[in-house]
Amino acid sequence: MKLIATTAMGLEAICADELRALGYTDLKVENGRILFEGNPLDICRANLWLRTADRIKVLIGEFKATSFEELFEQTKALPWADFIPKDAEFPVTGKSVKSKLFSVPDCQAIVKKAIVERLKETHRIEWFEETGAFYKIEVALLKDMATLSIDASGAGLHKRGYRYLHGEAPLKETLAAAMIYLTNWKPDRPFVDPFCGSGTLPIEAAMIGQNIAPGFNRDFISEQWEWIERAAWDRARQEVEDLARYSQPLDIQGSDIDHRMVELSQTNAQEAGFGDIIQFKQMQVTDFTTKKEYGTLVANPPYGQRIGEEEEVIAMYRAMGKALQKYGTWSMYFITADEQFESHFGRKATKKRKLYNGRIRTDYYQYWGKRPPKKG
Known part of the structure; x- marks a missing residue:
């Protein structure tokens, strides 16, 4: 099968590296997605392991469509019965960008009708109860190219299952994981987030540090599909268990100026199984002090996008720069929308x-x- 891992813009190359690390080699990296080939077991593995992907989809077909007739006929020609059983519930969602077929509701209705006609022929029934497993089909039109796929994830992959509560502007787990991948952090070095919010960066770091699959604590829509055997999911989840390094010691700290955020982070870390591993405390970034060396500091500081906040944020960036400049062995990473961040x-x-x-x-x-001295 052809599979798709969708990503946020800018994360495609990182997700492709994740797929290569899982053993997939024939990848096609495009804007917002990576195409790769796999079998049912690979649907399970990709859902469980990918930290920076938004979803896993099964690609059913791609073709050019500039008329509703073309869309209907080419959709009907695809092998839907290989994937959708006779009792399946199969709603169709859609989107259209820069395409002649711009009416999304019409495209959805036509695709649904074409699939029904194809399934009538192959399953030899006239009426579909749609009381069985859920198969969410998407028709996506981009510059007159139609892509038809089935969502194999369900809830987005950023929903790891540990963050029931979050702050006002939470950092998405997939982006947090990507930010950590882009650092030089190793699990045997200190990791600090001085703007921890709801704890996403420290928790994602702990999961990466102990090689715990991000999907270990949640369900996926494709677990109900009859053509993915239960044994495939069992095998994939056993691999997750076998490769986890629960005994890997970690030095991870999160802090925030708001005591409510600190409590929220502690709750989320507890839910993720890291309650005793990650240290959280109430503190402002300018009070950060450490005698440790060669650590990694990763931060999502306020951007000052609300009216009246800009001057306050600039002052905080300046104070932060002065407070942190003495830590020459530490690597530091900041995500912000402020284009003048370096000067501040x-x-x-x-x-x-x-x-x-x-x-x-x-x-x-x-x-x-500075790089740490080489051992030995």
Whole structure:
């Protein structure tokens, strides 16, 4: 089968690296998605392991469609019965960008009708009760190219199952994982987040540090599909258990100026199984002090996008820059929408990378510390 891992803009290359680490080699990286080939077991593995993907989808077909007739006939020609059983519930969602077929409700209705006609022929029934497993079909039109797929994840993969509560502007788990992947952090070094909010960065770091699959604590829509045997899910979940390094010691700390955020982080860390591993405390970033060396500090500080906040945020960036400049062995990483961050912080970044925090275009400023001496 052809499978799709969808991602937020800017995370495609990181997700492709994750797929390569899982053993997938023939990848096609495009805007917002990575195409790869796999079998039912690979649907299970990708859902369980990918930290920076939004969803896993099964690609059923792609073709050009500039008329409703073309859309109907080419949809009907696809092998729907290989995937959708006769009792399946199969709603159709849709989107259209820069395409002649711009009416999404019409496209959805036509695709649904075409699938029903195909299934009538192959299953030899006239009426579909739709009382069985859920198969969410999507028709996506981009520049007249129609992509038809089935969602194999259900809730987005950023929903790990540990964050029942969050602050006003939570950092998405997938972006947090990507931010950590872009650092030089190793599990045997200190990790600090001085703006921990609801604890997402420290918790994602702990999961990466102990090689715990992000999907270990949740369910997936494709677990109900009859053509993915229960044994495949059992095998994939056993792999997750076998590869976890629960005994890996970690030095991870989160802090926030708001005591409510600290309590929220502690609750979420407890839910994720890291209550005794991650240390949280109430503190402002300028009070950060440590004698440890070669650590990694990753932060999602306030951006000052609300009216009246800008000056306050700039002052905080300046104070933060002064407070942190003495830690020359530490590598520090900041995501912000402020394009003048480097001048406020007082130092030019070693490297910066464009990322999207939701719909906000941000830069990820990377300040590399001194390398630790080689052992032995």
